[in-house]
Every structure is written in structure tokens, then in C-alpha cells.
Amino acid sequence: MVEEKERLPREVVAMRVAKELPDGGFVNLGIGIPTLVSNFIPDGSVVFYHSESGVLNCGPLAEEDEQDIDLINAGGQFLQMVPGMAFFSTVDGFAMIRGGHVDVTVLGAHQVSATGDLANWMLPERGVGNIGGAMDLAAGAKQVIVAMEHTDRSDGPKVVEECSYPITGKGCVSLIVTDLAVMQPTPEGLVLKEVAPGWTVEEVQGLTGAKLIISPDIKEYEL
């Protein structure tokens, strides 16, 4: 029986991802840990959120008594109206994505491969799947960051040599941030750059399905 070691909470994963967002950039956040990223934008930095629901410059969620059915984000949550917002149709929303106008997208994943293949839309044992707009984000955003748990519910690796689930995009992921590590897919293989406090490189490798190349300047998870 392996001793249960503490992993980083979702909020810390989100905080680490927030450091990667360019000041003044256009960012699309997926559902799950990615949504939390907006809570941790560093002071003095500004990020403009793009939503497939047809809203640019999404602000905070609306209070319960101020909900407007004509003002939602991609997850169907109600938004506050903020100055500088813009509305657009789905055609324009996906032109922004596919046309390379969105700087960064942060997505969850079922699996990511060492070369940056992303699988996040279908678990074959569970119905037809929901592709949504993930495939367009993977193909079109300038940078794709994955934020997820390092392993699945049965502690199997989600970071793998080759995705076994149907992929969303090939070689599209530029950075993987998990509750154990920060990794970068490269043509040479998967580079381990940061490790969660209290964890060793060997322990992280033991829970990773792809061979890790240890970065020469590897460090502790940096917030």
C-alpha cells in the first residue's frame, strides 16, 4: 500500500496557470480547474476573457438577484455586465478562436501525450461524447495550456506516451500543469520543469505514463 501523499489543491494549480497568461492577452478558459484561473490573475495585470457564448471581456459572475438570461458564459453561468464588453455571434466567436486571435486557452483533459496530443472530449465507455468547441480551441488558440489532476480517479496516469482516448488535437499542448508537476511537451519528449513541494522526481515519474526528461533547471512548483 503506497502511502497517500498530499497533492496540490485545485486552486494552487489554477494559480500556477494564471502566471502564464500574458498581460493584456485574450484568454479562453475551459470548464473545471481552468475556470478557477480567473480568480488568480496577478495584481496589476489585465486579461480579457473570450467566451464561445458570444461575449468578449467577460467579467465576474452575477449575483443571484442580478441574473440576466441574455448574459451567460460558455458554461451557461450568468455574468455581470462590465464596461468594454462586446457581443458577437458564434461565427465570429469561432473566427476569433480559429483565426489565432485568442492568445491562450486553458483546458482540462482526460489524457495528454508526451508530444502534446490532447484527449478531452470523450471517454469511450460513456456515451457519444461532447466535443463542444474544444477541438477548435486546440487547433486555433496560439497557446494551449492543460490544467488537470495528474492521475485519474483510479490513480492511473493521465500524462501518457500515446493517448488511448480519441484525441481533440494533435501536438497542440504547450504546457501541462497538474497537482504534482509542470511539464512541457517538446519534439524530444516531455520535459519535467517543476515538481510540487514534498514530491520527488522519482515519485512524479512513478505516476506518469510517459518518460520524463528532467529539465537542467528543475525547481519546486513556482507561484
Next chain:
Amino acid sequence: MLQGKLYGSPQAAVADIQDGSTILVAGFAGYGVAERLLSALLEVGSKDLTLIYRDGPYSEIGSGPLPSIENLVSNGQVSKLISPIPYSPGGGGTIEECWQAGQLEIEIVPQGILVERLRAGGAGIGGVFLPTAVGTRFESGRERRTFPQGEAVLELPLKADYALIKVAVADTLGNSIYDGSSRNWAPVMAMAARITVAEAERIVEPGELDPEAIISPGIFVNRIVAAA
């Protein structure tokens, strides 16, 4: 004599939808949906329908207004669904059950591909090369070509018999504007259908809307019904 676009009831506006029709249903996460037109379609009872839409009701969030795609499926009116998110991610309900029982065909199309196929259909474009499906199962059977900016896959245009859309304000010529995020799929669906039916929160006389502000020009809107 100008054929008026105003219809007295949602039922009248969808009464001629034949069995076997393909229908575009605008909406996003259950908002911006022409609920009264969908409700009328349940009453009219047209069968063997193909429905093209963004997503099923989001029962998890509890916000999806009824009636919905799911009601039409339950009512035995639907033979095929084309959608990037055919049913609620939290669990499929009737739609999933009918699909598993083989009573319903479901075609998953990535969202940005679906929207461009409709745009191509509406704009008279023979096909579009998109990078979206490259290297995925959605590429299967399609032509791939290499362009200076990278690889792309041929996607064919999609058109429909009807579009059911929700608009904030329409004038009696069909010129329409939307409210916030409820615009979503309506403009492109209005272009891609032979007959577009708009459920309007408000109907005004020509001249009351600023021509600069029109999102869907009346040429794309054939029928108008008051939402209230």
C-alpha cells in the same frame, strides 16, 4: 402586394413543417431558444425530423428552459441529431436512451466546424478547408490538403429547411437585433435555412430600428411571431 411576414401564432408559423424536414434550432446552453416555436412544433407533431443545434438542455445547471430538443425526441418526432453537445454532459436522459436503443442517429460535429458549414451553406460557398479536424477521428473520409499556413480538412456546406430563432426585436420586414449572448447561433442559422422563423420579444414598424444596428437583415428572416 407584399406578402406579410407576421404570423398570428407560433403554431401557424410552423404548421407547414413536413415530416423529414431538417431544422436548425438556435440557442446556447438553453438560452436564446425559440421556446414557443419548439412548443408549437411539439403540437404540430411533424416526424422524422433532423435537428441541428449547439447543445441539449443543461440539466446540471438547471437553467435549460422547456420545451427542448429532448421533448421532441421523447415525443418520437426526431430521427437524427447533429450537434457538438447533443445532450447534457451530466447525463443524457431520453436522448441517450433513444440513441442506445438505436431509435435515434446522432452525429457529433465540432462546434467551429458546424458553424462554418452552416455559414458556407448560407453564403453559397462550395466547401471550406478548416484545420480543426486534422489528425482526429473527425477527419475520417475527408480530403486533407496542405496550405502555406498548414494542413486543413475539407468540410462541406450544410443547409436546412427551417431555422427556429429567437430575436430581441424584429421589424415587420424581418430586420432583427438580438440581446447579449442570446445572439449565438441565430444569425448563421437564419442564413442557412430555406425558411427562417423568428420568435421576437418585440415587433416594431420599419424605421424604428437603426439600420446600422441590424444584425440579421430581413432577407434572412421569413416569418415573425411575437414571443408574448
